[in-house]
Amino acid sequence: MAQTKERRIRCDSSSAAETVADVEELLTKILVSVPPRSLVRFKCVSKHWLTLISDPGFFRRQTHQKSKISGFFSSKTEDEFFKSIALRDREIPSGNPFKTINDSFADGSKLRILQSCNGLFLCHIPIVDVLEEGKHHPLYVVNPTTNQFRALSCPSSEAWDPFMFREERLGLVSATPPVPLVVKNIPLDFGSCPTEWPRLAQRYFGESGGHLYLIETYQHSLPDSNNAFCCLLPLSPRGKDNEVEDSSTDDVLLLMPGKVIYYNLRNNTFKTSVEFANKKLF
Amino acid sequence: MVGVKKKMVTLVSSDGVEFVVEKRVAEQSLFIKNALNEGGVEEKVMIPIPKVTSDTLSSVLEYCEKHASATEFQENEIEEWDKEYIEKADLDLLYYLLQASYSMSIMGLMELGAKKVASLIRGKSPQEIRELFNIKNDFTPEQEEEIRREMQWNYE
Numbered sequence: 001m002a003q004t005k006e007r008r009i010r011c012d013s014s015s016a017a018e019t020v021a022d023v024e025e026l027l028t029k030i031l032v033s034v035p036p037r038s039l040v041r042f043k044c045v046s047k048h049w050l051t052l053i054s055d056p057g058f059f060r061r062q063t064h065q066k067s068k069i070s071g072f073f074s075s076k077t078e079d080e081f082f083k084s085i086a087l088r089d090r091e092i093p094s095g096n097p098f099k100t101i102n103d104s105f106a107d108g109s110k111l112r113i114l115q116s117c118n119g120l121f122l123c124h125i126p127i128v129d130v131l132e133e134g135k136h137h138p139l140y141v142v143n144p145t146t147n148q149f150r151a152l153s154c155p156s157s158e159a160w161d162p163f164m165f166r167e168e169r170l171g172l173v174s175a176t177p178p179v180p181l182v183v184k185n186i187p188l189d190f191g192s193c194p195t196e197w198p199r200l201a202q203r204y205f206g207e208s209g210g211h212l213y214l215i216e217t218y219q220h221s222l223p224d225s226n227n228a229f230c231c232l233l234p235l236s237p238r239g240k241d242n243e244v245e246d247s248s249t250d251d252v253l254l255l256m257p258g259k260v261i262y263y264n265l266r267n268n269t270f271k272t273s274v275e276f277a278n279k280k281l282f
Numbered sequence: 283m284v285g286v287k288k289k290m291v292t293l294v295s296s297d298g299v300e301f302v303v304e305k306r307v308a309e310q311s312l313f314i315k316n317a318l319n320e321g322g323v324e325e326k327v328m329i330p331i332p333k334v335t336s337d338t339l340s341s342v343l344e345y346c347e348k349h350a351s352a353t354e355f356q357e358n359e360i361e362e363w364d365k366e367y368i369e370k371a372d373l374d375l376l377y378y379l380l381q382a383s384y385s386m387s388i389m390g391l392m393e394l395g396a397k398k399v400a401s402l403i404r405g406k407s408p409q410e411i412r413e414l415f416n417i418k419n420d421f422t423p424e425q426e427e428e429i430r431r432e433m434q435w436n437y438e
Contacts, residue, residue, distance in 0.1 A: 016377035020399070021415035026384050029392060033400035043429055044408040046417050050429065 028052060111140065115205040122205040122214065139214070291318065291327045293343075299336035300328075303343055310346035312387035333385055338378040341371065345379075345391050368398045 020026050031039065031053060043050045052058060111123040121142040205214050253260060262271040289305040291314070308329075309315040317329055331339060345367060352360050371379060376398060383391035403411060412419055421429070 015416070016374050016381075017414055018416040020377045020380050021417065023381070023384055026380055026392070026396065029396035030399045030403070033397045034404050038404040038406070041408060042411060044421070044426055045411050045419070047420050049417070 024052070028058065032058070111142070113142075114139075115203070117206050141214075291329060293339065294328060294330045295336040295339045296331065296333055297335050299339070301336075301339060301343060303347070304350070307343065307346045307350045310349050310388055310390075311342075312389075314386065331382075331386065334382045335378070338375065338382050341375060341379060342382050342386065342388065342391065346388065349390060364394055368394050371398075373402075 020030075031042070031049075034042065039053055043053050111125055113121045113123050115122045123140045123142050125140075203214070253262060260272075260274045290302050291305050291308045293301045293303060293308060293314070295301070305318070309318065314329055318327065334342070348360070348363055348367075355363075368376070376395060379391060380395040380399065382388075383395055403414065406414070408419075411417065419426075
């Protein structure tokens with residue numbers, strides 16, 4: 001293998017690059033390694049790139065990339081703001097991105113991380129006031145990379161019709177992006193419903209098929225009255241022209257006490273999937 | 283080359299240069315491995331490698347040689363070697379290596395090259411990407427604006 005040859009002058013690198021980008025498998029391999037922040041911008045490159053990057057399969061490949069965790073955040077420090085703790089010998093970017101977020105609250109309120117997913121945090125500000133306790137806390141999705149946070153606002157009451165989906169005791173309020181689509185319950189002044197705020201039964205903050213979901217299930221003290229409260233945050237644009245797409249990809253499976261229901265995000269319809277014989281188990 | 287006679291194969295680059303390498307080195311490429319299995323001929327095997335020039339092939343084989351004896355090294359030694367190997371490849375060679383790794387089915391090299399390209403293009407603007415890869419912007423200004431708006435709240 002002792003081949004030493006003068007390196008020939010090759011044609012310019014852009015044509016070599018072009019050939020690489022023409023092979024879809026190679027392009028995908030490259031793009032899955034590009035950090036999400038750049039990737040989002042690359043959606044503007046061309047229709048082909050947009051399709052490639054928006055594909056749920058691509059997203060799965062990207063999130064399944066073997067990545068080493070460089071550190072984590074902890075809010076339980078004496079400094080009372082989030083502290084990044086480095087793992088191994090990896091470096092944490094200088095400066096604490098959370099300090100500015102904390103400072104931006106004039107009353108000195110501190111955010112608390114509830115859950116995290118794909119580099120985003122779900123946070124809230126704990127309410128100290130006893131009278132306010134039990135009320136629905138405002139939630140924030142925080143992106144520590146960009147130092148941005150967005151409040152998940154509760155839909156306004158006039159947009160909310162408690163008589164919708166009475167059977168399922170679920171309601172829907174939609175809003176145009178970037179305000180998240182909210183599936184909501186919480187009956188207001190609704191006949192036999194209790195006056196107290198419902199108790200949070202479970203909370204899910206996660207990514208599925210390229211979309212970020214926040215799903216909260218509430219439970220009233222009344223027996224058999226169950227409500228789901230679901231916020232949907234699209235991470236990738238849902239094109240208007242892709243209605244031919246299999247609508248089953250827009251199904252969210254919700255585990256409600258006693259049953260599992262399908263909620264279709266596109267049609268806003270519900271379908272009971274399974275009903276459990278022994279409701280106490282779930 | 284001492285002791286046991288090693289099985290050798292001859293690879294021929296697209297510009298006609300012959301490379302005589304150990305079979306276990308060549309077999310880092312699944313393309314070659316399959317070709318050898320199908321052929322079944324033991325002696326004097328000659329495998330043409332289309333579309334891969336001698337410059338690129340020589341570099342590819344350097345990678346294959348190292349990885350054929352990867353078991354002799356610690357994992358981080360190989361990692362370090364990979365890093366240096368891909369670092370020293372100039373831009374042209376990098377793209378040629380990627381193409382070669384694809385056509386010769388050398389997964390590790392493909393992964394390594396793709397990661398390197400990814401690190402080079404991160405942070406670039408869509409226009410810079412189009413120029414680099416010679417891609418035509420086929421969006422209407424309205425469509426582009428819409429995508430920009432929709433992605434705004436994620437990161438911008």
